[in-house]
Amino acid sequence: MIMISHELFVSFLAVTCLFRIPRASSAACEPIRIPLCKSMPWNMTKMPNHLHHSTQANAVLAIEQFEGLLGTQCSTDLLFFLCAMYAPICTIDFQHDPIKPCKSVCERAKCGCEPVMKRYNHTWPESLACEDLPVYDRGVCISPEAIVKADGPGRIWVIMMIEDSIV
Numbered sequence: 001m002i003m004i005s006h007e008l009f010v011s012f013l014a015v016t017c018l019f020r021i022p023r024a025s026s027a028a029c030e031p032i033r034i035p036l037c038k039s040m041p042w043n044m045t046k047m048p049n050h051l052h053h054s055t056q057a058n059a060v061l062a063i064e065q066f067e068g069l070l071g072t073q074c075s076t077d078l079l080f081f082l083c084a085m086y087a088p089i090c091t092i093d094f095q096h097d098p099i100k101p102c103k104s105v106c107e108r109a110k111c112g113c114e115p116v117m118k119r120y121n122h123t124w125p126e127s128l129a130c131e132d133l134p135v136y137d138r139g140v141c142i143s144p145e146a147i148v149k150a151d152g153p154g155r156i157w158v159i160m161m162i163e164d165s166i167v
Contacts, residue, residue, distance in 0.1 A: 029090035034060050036067070037083035041147050046090035046098045051127055059086045075112030080144050081105045085128060089142055102141035106130035 029044040033056045037045075045056070053059040063086040070079055081101050088098030107130050114124045134141040 029092075030056075032056070032087050034063060034083070034087045036063055036070075036079065037087040040080065040083045040087070040089075042089040044090045045087040049088050049098060050085050050100055053086065056087065062086065069113055069116065072113070072116050074116045075109045077105050077108040077144065078113055081109040081128075084142055094140065099140055099142050100133050102136045102143040102146075103130050103133040104136060105143045106133050 029046050032038060032040070032043055032045050034045075047056060047059070048054050049059055051059070051062065053062060063082055066078070066082055070082075075081075084099075084101035084105070088100065090098060106128065110124050110128075110130055117123060136143060136146075
């Protein structure tokens with residue numbers, strides 16, 4: 001019979017538990033449950049998202065604040081951009097980090113919607129800063145132009161063209 005000290009046993013137990021507890025960063029792709037984003041050409045997302053929401057329930061509360069702005073139809077890119085931020089696409093090849101929207105998508109949404117926001121004494125949120133997003137030909141990002149839809153029997157297959165180059 002092997003005797004170990006209580007302290008050694010507790011340390012061993014703690015280390016074992018650390019390796020068995022799933023971490024948010026290692027979570028797998030999950031189906032999108034955010035109502036505003038169910039119309040997007042992707043149906044899987046990964047949390048935490050780019051805005052550090054740990055669950056889709058948290059993301060829903062945050063994205064709902066944009067429903068009024070979406071109703072103004074200030075930009076055809078706004079919903080795509082918001083969903084790419086709040087319910088980012090998750091694919092088998094990019095499970096480690098969620099794919100960000102391209103800077104150009106953000107800029108188009110901001111250009112169309114910021115004037116509407118200013119009329120109501122609001123500014124474009126710092127959390128959605130376009131400067132922090134990748135440029136299409138210099139990193140991994142997603143834009144509406146990069147999505148090709150092909151109809152199949154009773155369903156739509158989505159082929160995503162994601163640019164991944166190093167400058």
